[in-house]
Amino acid sequence: MxxxxxxxxxxxxxxxxxxxxxxxxxxxxxxxxxxxxxxxxxxxxxxxxxxxxxxxxxxxxxxxxxxxxxxxxxRTGPREREQDSHRLPYLIEVISADRPGILVKIVDFFDRHDISVEQLSSMRYQAMQTGAAMFQAQFTIGIPAETHIAALRDDFLEFCDGLNLDAIMDPVKF
Missing domain, CATH: 3.30.70.260 (ACT domain)
Structure with a gap:
C-alpha cells in the first residue's frame, strides 16, 4: 500500500x-x-x-x-523487476545560476532519450560568496541497457554546456 x-x-x-x-x-x-x-x-x-x-x-x-x-x-503492486533489469542506474548532478525552465529542459532531455527519472531532488539557494540565486538538482535515472553510455554522456554534457549548466553523470555504486 x-x-x-x-x-x-x-x-x-x-x-x-x-x-x-x-x-x-x-x-x-x-x-x-x-x-x-x-x-x-x-x-x-x-x-x-x-x-x-x-x-x-x-x-x-x-x-x-x-x-x-x-x-x-x-493499494499498489510490486515493481516489475524484468523492466528494471534492462535499465542501468546513473546519478546526475546539475548546478547552475537559477533561471526559469532549467528543470523542464533537463527532464525533456531524459524523456527524448527514453530515460526514466527514478528519483529527483532539486532546490534553489543563494551562493555564499556572491549571494547569486543558484539551482541544484540530483537525479537517479534509469538508462536503457542498449544505450551507448559514452555517446549519451557526450550528448548530455553538450546539452548542459549549451544551457551553461555544470553537470556530472556517474553510475550508481551500491
Whole structure:
C-alpha cells in the first residue's frame, strides 16, 4: 500500500503512521520524508498480508479525518523487476545560476532519450560568496541497457554546456 501525506512540519505524522502500519501487522518497506517550505511530505510503502492491509486501510481512513493532515493511500503492486533489469542506474548532478525552465529542459532531455527519472531532488539557494540565486538538482535515472553510455554522456554534457549548466553523470555504486 502506498501512503502519501502532507502536513505542517510541526505535525509530521511519521511516528503515528509507522505505529499504525506495525499495529495493523504490516511492514514499512520504504519511507521518504521531505520538508519543503513549512510543510513535510511523507511517502511510505507498507507491505503485508491482505487482511493486514485491509486493517491498515481502516486505520488510515480514520487518521485521514484530521483537518491538518492531507492523506492519500491506495493499494499498489510490486515493481516489475524484468523492466528494471534492462535499465542501468546513473546519478546526475546539475548546478547552475537559477533561471526559469532549467528543470523542464533537463527532464525533456531524459524523456527524448527514453530515460526514466527514478528519483529527483532539486532546490534553489543563494551562493555564499556572491549571494547569486543558484539551482541544484540530483537525479537517479534509469538508462536503457542498449544505450551507448559514452555517446549519451557526450550528448548530455553538450546539452548542459549549451544551457551553461555544470553537470556530472556517474553510475550508481551500491
Amino acid at each position: 502506498l501512503i502519501q501525506t502532507m502536513t505542517p512540519s510541526s505535525r509530521a505524522p511519521l511516528q503515528a503512521l509507522a505505529r499504525r502500519i506495525t499495529d495493523a501487522g504490516c511492514n514499512l518497506a520504504d519511507a521518504r520524508v521531505a520538508t519543503i517550505g513549512t510543510d513535510t511530505s511523507l511517502t511510505l510503502l507498507a507491505t503485508g498480508a491482505w487482511d493486514a492491509v485491509a486493517k491498515l486501510e481502516t486505520a488510515l481512513t480514520k487518521l485521514g479525518r484530521d483537518e491538518e493532515l492531507r492523506l492519500v493511500h491506495y
